[in-house]
Amino acid sequence: MKNDKPFSFSYIRAPLLIIAVNTAVFFYLTGMSPGAEMFRRLVLSPHNLLDNGRVWCVLTSGFLHKNIMHLFFNSLGIFIFGCVVEHRFGFMKTLMIYIGALVISMAISFGIYTFILNKNVALIGASGALMGLISVAVLSDPFLITYETLLPVPVMLKGWMFLYADVKGLLGGEADGVSHIAHLAGFLSITFIVYFLDRDDRRRIGKGFLINVFSFALFLALNYHFNMINA
Numbered sequence: 419m420k421n422d423k424p425f426s427f428s429y430i431r432a433p434l435l436i437i438a439v440n441t442a443v444f445f446y447l448t449g450m451s452p453g454a455e456m457f458r459r460l461v462l463s464p465h466n467l468l469d470n471g472r473v474w475c476v477l478t479s480g481f482l483h484k485n486i487m488h489l490f491f492n493s494l495g496i497f498i499f500g501c502v503v504e505h506r507f508g509f510m511k512t513l514m515i516y517i518g519a520l521v522i523s524m525a526i527s528f529g530i531y532t533f534i535l536n537k538n539v540a541l542i543g544a545s546g547a548l549m550g551l552i553s554v555a556v557l558s559d560p561f562l563i564t565y566e567t568l569l570p571v572p573v574m575l576k577g578w579m580f581l582y583a584d585v586k587g588l589l590g591g592e593a594d595g596v597s598h599i600a601h602l603a604g605f606l607s608i609t610f611i612v613y614f615l616d617r618d619d620r621r622r623i624g625k626g627f628l629i630n631v632f633s634f635a636l637f638l639a640l641n642y643h644f645n646m647i648n649a
Contacts, residue, residue: 432512433500437493440544443481444489457482462524463540464532476528480520482542492544499548502555502562502573507619512551518611519550523604530599541597549584549604550611552577557608557626558619560633574630581605 447453459472462479466472483489496516504512523546531539555562556577563570584605587598612620 429501429504430497432504432509432516433497435513436496436500436516436544440481440483440489440493440496444483444486447482461540461542462528464538467528468532476521476524477517479524479540479542480544480547483544484542488543492548495548496544496551498564499551499555499573502559502564503551506558506622507554507615511615511619514614515550515554515611516547518614519553519604519607520544520547522607522610523547523550523600526603526606527597527600530603539597541600543597543600545597546600546604546607549580549601550607552580553605553608554611554623556630557623560626560629574633577630578634 447457459466460475460478460482462475466475483492500512500516503515507515524541527541527546528539531537531541555573560572560574562573564573580601584598584601587594587596588602592598608623612623615623
């Protein structure tokens with residue numbers, strides 16, 4: 419449903435619910451004695467999915483976090499960008515976008531690591547789903563200004579910064595221990611999710627995509643121009 423009301427952080431139901439579930443799972447598993455064994459059963463890994471047929475781990479792995487800082491930074495991003503998405507798409511669609519991005523990013527990255535790179539990798543965390551929220555926010559409201567940082571920065575620019583960091587991390591061989599493949603798969607998940615949105619939503623996202631492409635091309639042209647002047 420179209421929402422042209424001014425943005426505010428009053429659209430918090432979906433991000434707060436997601437954060438609450440992630441937080442509850444984290445403290446439940448760290449606070450109970452058999453938590454380590456349950457954690458291993460919920461992780462997306464070749465052992466769980468291929469050897470034991472635990473297909474649910476494609477979903478459950480997205481609610482697992484390795485430590486409190488991992489949970490905190492994912493929660494912060496979910497709150498910021500989840501509010502932007504809920505402002506535009508509402509509560510239920512925001513949850514659908516989040517879960518869709520989670521499953522798609524986990525499935526794609528698992529396939530790449532396991533069948534293309536031949537790596538035995540265990541995937542956890544909400545980062546792929548978060549990147550899906552960022553992608554939708556960037557495409558649906560590229561010029562939206564939020565004020566959770568010291569400087570008012572358009573959502574589009576924030577998305578570019580995340581995307582740049584993940585491309586750089588991937589080209590660096592993921593030496594930082596972060597699954598940048600899962601992150602990028604989360605960004606790309608909108609190409610699948612968009613087909614489950616209505617016509618107005620698809621039109622808005624398509625328009626946002628063109629705005630991003632044009633803006634990025636303009637940025638590259640200006641950067642090249644100033645580099646030539648200063649050469």
